[in-house]
Amino acid sequence: MAGKTTKHELKSNTVPAMVTVGPVALLLLFLVVAPLIFVAVMSFCETDEFYNVVYSFTAENYAKLVSPEYIKIYAQSLLIAFITTVLCVLIGYPFAYIIARTKSKKKQLLYMLVIIPFWTNSLIRIYGWRTFLGSSGWLNKLLVFLNITPEPLDLLYKTGTTVLGMVYCFIPFMVLPLYTAIEKLDTSLLEASGDLGAKPLNTLIEVILPLTSGGIFSGCIMVFIPCLGYFFVSNILGGGNTDMIGNLIERQFKSANNWPLGAALSIILIIVTLILVKIYQKLGGDMDSLGV
Amino acid sequence: MKKERKEKRNKFISILFCLMVYIYLFLPIFVIVVNSFNATTSKPYLSWKGFTFDWYVKLWDNSALLGSFGNTIIIAVVSTLLSTIIGTLGAVGIYRYKFKGKSVINGLLYIPVVIPEIVIGIALLTIFSNANIPRGMLTLILSHVSFSVPYVIFNVRARLSGYDKSIEEASMDLGANRLVTFFEITLPVLAPGIAGGALLAFTLSIDDVIISYFVNGQTKTYPLKVMESIKSGVSPDVNALSTLVLIATIGLVFITQSGILSGKHKKI
Amino acid sequence: MSTIVELTGVNKLYGTNHVVKDLNIKVDEGEFLTLLGSSGCGKTTTLRMIAGFEEPTTGSIKVEGESIEEKEPFERNVNTVFQTYALFPHKTIFDNIAYGLKMKKVPKAEIRERVLEMMEMVQLTGFENRYPSQLSGGQKQRVAIARALINRPRVLLLDEPLGALDLKLRKQMQLELKRLQKKLNITFIYVTHDQEEALTMSDRIAIMHDGVVDQLSTPTEIYEHPATRFVATFIGETNIYDGCVTSVHEGVATVTLENGAVKVKCDDSFSILEYATVSVRPEKMRFDSKMHEGFELVAVVKDYVYVGSVLKCIVSLPNGNELKIERLAGQELPQIGSRIYPYWEPEDGVLIHNDSYKIFKALDEIKLA
Numbered sequence: 001m002a003g004k005t006t007k008h009e010l011k012s013n014t015v016p017a018m019v020t021v022g023p024v025a026l027l028l029l030f031l032v033v034a035p036l037i038f039v040a041v042m043s044f045c046e047t048d049e050f051y052n053v054v055y056s057f058t059a060e061n062y063a064k065l066v067s068p069e070y071i072k073i074y075a076q077s078l079l080i081a082f083i084t085t086v087l088c089v090l091i092g093y094p095f096a097y098i099i100a101r102t103k104s105k106k107k108q109l110l111y112m113l114v115i116i117p118f119w120t121n122s123l124i125r126i127y128g129w130r131t132f133l134g135s136s137g138w139l140n141k142l143l144v145f146l147n148i149t150p151e152p153l154d155l156l157y158k159t160g161t162t163v164l165g166m167v168y169c170f171i172p173f174m175v176l177p178l179y180t181a182i183e184k185l186d187t188s189l190l191e192a193s194g195d196l197g198a199k200p201l202n203t204l205i206e207v208i209l210p211l212t213s214g215g216i217f218s219g220c221i222m223v224f225i226p227c228l229g230y231f232f233v234s235n236i237l238g239g240g241n242t243d244m245i246g247n248l249i250e251r252q253f254k255s256a257n258n259w260p261l262g263a264a265l266s267i268i269l270i271i272v273t274l275i276l277v278k279i280y281q282k283l284g285g286d287m288d289s290l291g292v
Numbered sequence: 293m294k295k296e297r298k299e300k301r302n303k304f305i306s307i308l309f310c311l312m313v314y315i316y317l318f319l320p321i322f323v324i325v326v327n328s329f330n331a332t333t334s335k336p337y338l339s340w341k342g343f344t345f346d347w348y349v350k351l352w353d354n355s356a357l358l359g360s361f362g363n364t365i366i367i368a369v370v371s372t373l374l375s376t377i378i379g380t381l382g383a384v385g386i387y388r389y390k391f392k393g394k395s396v397i398n399g400l401l402y403i404p405v406v407i408p409e410i411v412i413g414i415a416l417l418t419i420f421s422n423a424n425i426p427r428g429m430l431t432l433i434l435s436h437v438s439f440s441v442p443y444v445i446f447n448v449r450a451r452l453s454g455y456d457k458s459i460e461e462a463s464m465d466l467g468a469n470r471l472v473t474f475f476e477i478t479l480p481v482l483a484p485g486i487a488g489g490a491l492l493a494f495t496l497s498i499d500d501v502i503i504s505y506f507v508n509g510q511t512k513t514y515p516l517k518v519m520e521s522i523k524s525g526v527s528p529d530v531n532a533l534s535t536l537v538l539i540a541t542i543g544l545v546f547i548t549q550s551g552i553l554s555g556k557h558k559k560i
Numbered sequence: 561m562s563t564i565v566e567l568t569g570v571n572k573l574y575g576t577n578h579v580v581k582d583l584n585i586k587v588d589e590g591e592f593l594t595l596l597g598s599s600g601c602g603k604t605t606t607l608r609m610i611a612g613f614e615e616p617t618t619g620s621i622k623v624e625g626e627s628i629e630e631k632e633p634f635e636r637n638v639n640t641v642f643q644t645y646a647l648f649p650h651k652t653i654f655d656n657i658a659y660g661l662k663m664k665k666v667p668k669a670e671i672r673e674r675v676l677e678m679m680e681m682v683q684l685t686g687f688e689n690r691y692p693s694q695l696s697g698g699q700k701q702r703v704a705i706a707r708a709l710i711n712r713p714r715v716l717l718l719d720e721p722l723g724a725l726d727l728k729l730r731k732q733m734q735l736e737l738k739r740l741q742k743k744l745n746i747t748f749i750y751v752t753h754d755q756e757e758a759l760t761m762s763d764r765i766a767i768m769h770d771g772v773v774d775q776l777s778t779p780t781e782i783y784e785h786p787a788t789r790f791v792a793t794f795i796g797e798t799n800i801y802d803g804c805v806t807s808v809h810e811g812v813a814t815v816t817l818e819n820g821a822v823k824v825k826c827d828d829s830f831s832i833l834e835y836a837t838v839s840v841r842p843e844k845m846r847f848d849s850k851m852h853e854g855f856e857l858v859a860v861v862k863d864y865v866y867v868g869s870v871l872k873c874i875v876s877l878p879n880g881n882e883l884k885i886e887r888l889a890g891q892e893l894p895q896i897g898s899r900i901y902p903y904w905e906p907e908d909g910v911l912i913h914n915d916s917y918k919i920f921k922a923l924d925e926i927k928l929a
Contacts, residue, residue, distance in 0.1 A: 013389055016470075020385025021397065023378040024441060028400045031438035035415035036403070042418055095313045098306045110310075112545065117317045119541040120324065123501055123518045124534050127526050128320025131327065136338050138323070168316070221406065229408030232501060236522060246410045253414050253506065263418070266411045273407050287402055288446065461613050462646035464633040466711065467663035476659075480650045 036270070043263035051257035061264035070248065074268070077244040080159065080234075081227040084166040088223045089216060091167070092174035096215075097208075100182040111179065114172050126165050126236050130156065133237075157239035165233040170226070174219035177289055181215030182208075218289040221280050225273050245269055321538065328531035336525025347532040354529050360517035361533060367429070367513060368497040371436035376490040378437070379444025384478065386445070387452045401442040412439060413506035420507060427509030435507045436497045443496065444489035451485025563625075564589040564747050565610060565715055570619030572605055579605050581771040583619070587715070587749060592741055594750045594758040597768035598794075603751045606768070607717050610749065611640045624714060634663070638715040639708035643723055645700045647692035653679075653703055654688040660711040674710055681740070682706045698729045709740070715747045722757065734761055755795050759783070767791050783841075789912055792839035799845065799883045801838040802914060805830050812906045818926055819877045820856025824909035837914040842872065844908035845885040847900040855903035859883060861896050875900060 043061055046054045064070070099110040117125065132138050133155040140152035155161060185208065193203040209216075231246035245265060252262030281287070330337065331344040351357070386394060404412060416438070420431050459481070463473040479486075501515045508516055518530055565587040572580040580602040587593050595603040608614040610621060612633035621628055628636055639660070647656050654675055655662075661671045679685050682702040692700060701721060708716055721737075722730045738761050741748050752758055758765050759779045766776040767790075775787040786792035793800060803817035805826075813826040815838055824838050847859075859875035862882070866872075866889060873885040873893065883902060887893065894900055 017385055017389035017391050020381040021389070021391065024382030024385075024401075024445070025393075025397060027378060027438060027441055028397060031416065031419075031434060032400060032403050032412075035412075035419040036407075038419050038422065039411070039415045091313060095310060098310055113314060114317065116538075116542060116545075117321055118495065118499065120321055120534050120538050121499055121501075121515050121518060123515050123522070124324055124526070124530065125320040127518070127522055128323040128327075131338060132319060132323050134338060168320070171313075171317075225406060226408050229410035229502065231410060232519065246408065249410055249414060250505075253417065259414075259418065262414060266414055269408050269411050273411075277402075277406055288450075290402065290405055456644055456646060458642045458644055458646040459648055461611075461633065462640065462642055462707075463648070463659070464613075465611055465638075465640045466660035466707065467634045468659070469632065469634050472663065477648060481648075483650075 039263045039266055042260050043267050045260040045263075047258055047260060051259075053259055058260075061261045064261060065264055065268065073243050073248060074245060076159075076242065077228050077246075080163055080166065080242065080244060081224050083163050084170060084227050085220050085224045087163065087167045088171050088174040089220065092171055092219065093178055093216070096175045096178035097182050100179045114175055114179075118172065122169055123232060123236075125168070126233055129161075129165055129168065130236055133161065156237060157241045159238070159242050162234045162238040162242040165237040166227050166230065169230060169233060170223040173222040173226075177218045177222070178212065178215040180289075181212040185211055214284070214286060214289060217280055217283055217285045221276060221285070221290060225276060228269060228272065324531045325535050325538075328528050328535045330528050330531075332528070335527075337527055338525065347528040348536075351529040351532050356512070357514075357517055357529060357533065360512040361514045363429070363432075363511055364498055364514040367432050367436055368494050371433050371440060371497050372490050372494045374433070375437045375440035375444050375493045376486060379441045379489055379493075380448050380482070380486050382441070383445045383448035383452060384482075387449065387455075401445060404439045404442050409439075409500075409502040410506075413503040416503065417506040427507055428511040431507045431509065432504055432511060432513065435503050436493075436500065439500075439503060440493035440496055443492045444486070447489030447492065448482055448485040451482050455481065562589050563587065564591075564623065565749065566622040566625075567606070567610075568620050568622070570606070570609065570616045570621065572602070572609065572614065573617045579771050580609075580616075583771075583773060585766060585773065585776065587747060589747055590745050592738070592748045592750065592761060592763045594752060594762040594765045595768055596752060596755060596758040596765050596794075598753055601768040602771040603753075603768045604719055607640075607719055607749060607751050610715070611638060611717050612636050637713055638717055639711050639713040641704045641708050641716065641718040641721045643720040645692075645704040645724075647700055647703055647707075649692055652689050652691060653684065653695070656692065656703055657707045657710055659707060664711075678706045678710045697725050698733065701725065701733060705737070705740070709744065709746070712744075713746065715749060716741075718748060718750045720752055721750075722754075723752075730757070737761065759795070767794060769794070785910055786839060786912065789837045789839075789914055792837070792910065792912060796841065797884060798839045798841050801840075803836065803838065805832055805834045805836050805911075808832060813911055814854065815911070817857075818879050819881070820858070821854065822857060822903075822909075823854040823906045824904075824911045825907045826911040829913070830911060835914050837912040838909050839912060840904050840909045842884040842886040843870075844904050845883065845902060846904055847873075847875070847885060847894075847902045849894070849900065851901045852903040854906075855901065857902045859900055859902055861894055861898055861900060863896065864893065875902065 042053060044057050044059065046056055046058045046060070048054050099107065099114075102110065104110075130137075134140070135152045135154065135156075137155075139155065140149075143149045144152060189207055189211070190203055193207045194200075198206060228244060229246040229249075231244065231250045234242045234244050234247055245268065249262050249265045249269070252258045252265065327337070328347055329343050329345065330340055331342040331346065332339060333341075386397065413435075416431070416435050417427075420427055425431060459477055460473050463477045464470070468476060499515065500513075501519065504513050504516055505519065512520070514533075518526060521527065521530060563586045565585075567583050567585045570580060570583040571578070579600075583602075583606060585593075585606075595606060597603045605614060609616050610623075612628070612631060612635075616629060623636065623638060648659070651659070657675045657678055658671050661674060666674075676685070676688075679688065682705060684699065684702055684706065687695070687699070687703075692703065695703065701724075704721065718737075722733050725733060734757060737748075750758075750761065762779060764776060764778055765782055767774045767782065769788075769790045775782055775791045777785075777787075782791060782795055786795065786798075789800065792798050801815070801817045801822065803815040803822075805813050806816045806821065807814040808826060808828075808830055811825060811827070812823055813830055813836075814821050814823055815836060817838075822838060824840075830836060851858075857877065859877050861873060862876045863874045864871055865874065869889055871887045871889045871891075871893070873887060875883050875885060877883065885902065
């Protein structure tokens with residue numbers, strides 16, 4: 001309301017606005033903004049010999065970030081996250097398409113079956129994979145039993161194992177937005193495309209993909225970014241051979257006790273996130289489809 | 293004829309493909325369930341030593357495991373309750389009122405959603421340790437509320453966008469004051485969005501590993517207990533508990549899906 | 561009849577947007593008053609100010625002689641029927657209609673009795689346990705009306721209540737609403753953009769244009785004696801001539817138009833050399849094969865259009881302007897292309913003050929030419 005505000009309007013708007021939005025604002029301020037600013041500040045701090053944080057300015061942490069061993073891990077992280085994302089699209093898209101366009105009455109059930117695994121803790125499920133793939137795991141027992149291989153294969157602690165776990169963790173984040181996007185697709189558009197002489201592949205490229213690209217983009221963001229930080233997957237399945245940025249950060253806070261260095265490493269993740277989100281927005285992505 | 297055969301073949305490929313994806317999704321769960329009946333008693337509990345229900349009995353003696361599960365439930369219930377209240381109020385307020393900094397709040401809400409959990413985790417850890425807040429139940433609940441609230445807000449907001457504001461005016465026009473209108477009209481109409489947000493908040497809280505891992509102090513949640521035991525091998529009683537939880541949640545879903553709980557408002 | 565709603569000097573500004581300008585309206589008890597105008601004219605804002613959803617920037621609103629600006633909507637003894645119906649989606653039809661009484665803490669037994677009675681009155685008996693989403697548009701409309709009327713308000717505000725219905729249903733509901741209003745003797749303030757609806761139902765109509773009431777009068781008066789050029793063109797079909805008053809003699813003015821002089825009845829508020837507008841309804845127009853005394857218009861017949869029992873004759877003036885002349889079908893008519901001399905009885909035309917800038921400019925251009 002530009003111009004003059006009457007007493008009545010003040011009474012009716014300011015108090016309810018404060019009561020409703022106040023708690024959220026305080027929460028965001030103290031539990032989101034302040035901690036992140038604090039991390040940024042800490043990334044410029046030093047530690048003393050007892051690993052306590054000393055608040056004096058240094059850029060040393062950032063200098064450490066460019067050491068060759070770290071750069072190798074960044075590259076490895078980006079590679080694993082990238083492969084994970086690509087696999088999620090390649091598996092998730094056709095899968096989402098089939099369940100979203102099925103005419104069967106079991107559609108609801110098919111959808112629920114994607115969500116149900118999530119009610120079992122993700123750590124345990126990843127551990128389930130380790131049990132399954134381990135040298136005395138079921139898969140190796142089966143392979144040996146069928147005489148496909150004389151000795152149990154060494155399946156764990158490889159990049160591929162970590163990717164398998166990551167895809168496993170994140171594929172629902174790809175499937176669910178795609179399912180929503182594909183389900184919204186108007187069938188008559190596909191019929192119109194066919195009617196105008198397009199073969200199924202043409203229809204896919206000309207109509208279906210462009211109309212569901214929003215779902216693909218948001219799915220990619222929801223997979224790629226958190227993937228960089230999921231340290232426990234590479235811990236359990238990669239066994240230290242497939243470290244990601246997340247593992248580096250975790251170590252600084254949990255064992256190496258160099259919090260400022262961990263903070264600096266986190267800043268990298270924040271920057272990567274910001275860049276990807278900016279690209280996503282440039283591509284016309286809707287922030288709201290990231291949330292739900 | 294040729295077309296029909298082609299369609300049949302396509303359908304077969306689709307079903308096969310979906311089946312493989314579902315197998316992929318459920319394989320580790322199957323492993324967990326089977327291992328909960330494993331009679332092995334020696335670490336790392338990997339080789340199959342025969343079928344037993346023992347672990348489902350022994351489970352009740354493992355007070356550390358049950359305690360951590362209790363913690364998880366307490367944290368999930370409290371943080372869901374708090375984030376649902378804060379989020380619902382916030383969503384309604386942001387939707388309804390004009391105020392300075394509205395776009396800032398809207399933008400900040402996306403941070404906990406897009407930033408990797410580990411960053412949120414260490415950021416909360418540094419602020420808690422610097423503010424000398426002892427890490428434990430309180431910090432776990434605060435942290436869970438902070439990452440759940442945006443999800444609640446997004447859910448309620450989705451419901452609000454299709455919301456006809458004039459029904460509130462109609463309510464006031466018919467003699468209900470603002471408070472009565474909120475409880476009689478606004479809340480019931482937003483209920484599906486609020487319930488969806490609360491369910492999401494609860495799920496996120498129960499499953500959270502990464503953020504809890506940094507802010508827990510000495511308090512163990514169920515996922516953290518699992519993480520601790522992974523080094524020496526997860527014992528089958530953990531699998532047994534997971535199996536029970538899985539059965540309970542699936543049962544709950546079938547109850548709600550079959551409309552026993554939601555029958556009354558089905559027609560909305 | 562006593563005044564039940566009184567708006568005095570009411571202004572409403574949204575920022576710098578002046579949507580309601582110095583409104584003065586008195587509504588009589590038991591009256592059916594319509595606020596008529598196109599979208600954005602301020603009619604809905606006016607209604608919402610009476611209901612209490614908006615607050616006037618300046619001015620006062622009185623209901624039953626009592627100032628109500630400081631009262632919340634739920635404290636006002638007026639009820640509203642919303643354009644979108646605004647039925648509560650999570651409540652049954654019964655609970656929707658009972659809502660107002662429940663808020664007044666009326667005993668349950670009485671609520672039940674009154675709701676059922678009201679449902680019978682709007683022909684919804686048997687729908688008690690349905691939800692709004694299970695009803696048709698017309699039925700929702702009835703629920704919205706019943707929900708408001710059950711509170712026995714002194715004034716019922718209706719915001720385009722029939723706007724979402726199809727034509728046939730709208731006609732039917734118009735009559736039903738009018739019947740209810742007479743039966744219950746409640747004051748109705750009705751907002752619509754549909755002039756036919758307004759003419760059919762209202763005791764009086766306030767025509768709003770750009771935040772201002774151009775005319776507040778009975779339907780007949782508005783149709784036959786429009787107060788402004790806007791009202792003349794907005795209500796019904798008419799022929800409009802802009803010109804300059806060149807003489808006033810015994811209540812008849814001679815107005816010189818671009819195409820020649822015409823005569824029209826006028827009151828003594830008009831003076832010589834004033835720019836003014838003449839409005840003549842098509843059914844009042846006449847024509848002849850020779851020029852009539854005092855009328856210098858010459859036209860050529862362009863087309864005939866049959867509209868049921870009436871025939872519309874479209875003729876064109878030398879400057880290209882078209883006139884519509886209505887005739888009963890079956891009368892003998894000049895051929896298309898032939899020359900005619902339009903005229904009318906001076907008392908059948910209306911002379912309207914015109915201060916539109918455009919007219920000055922147009923006339924200046926004519927003079928220059």
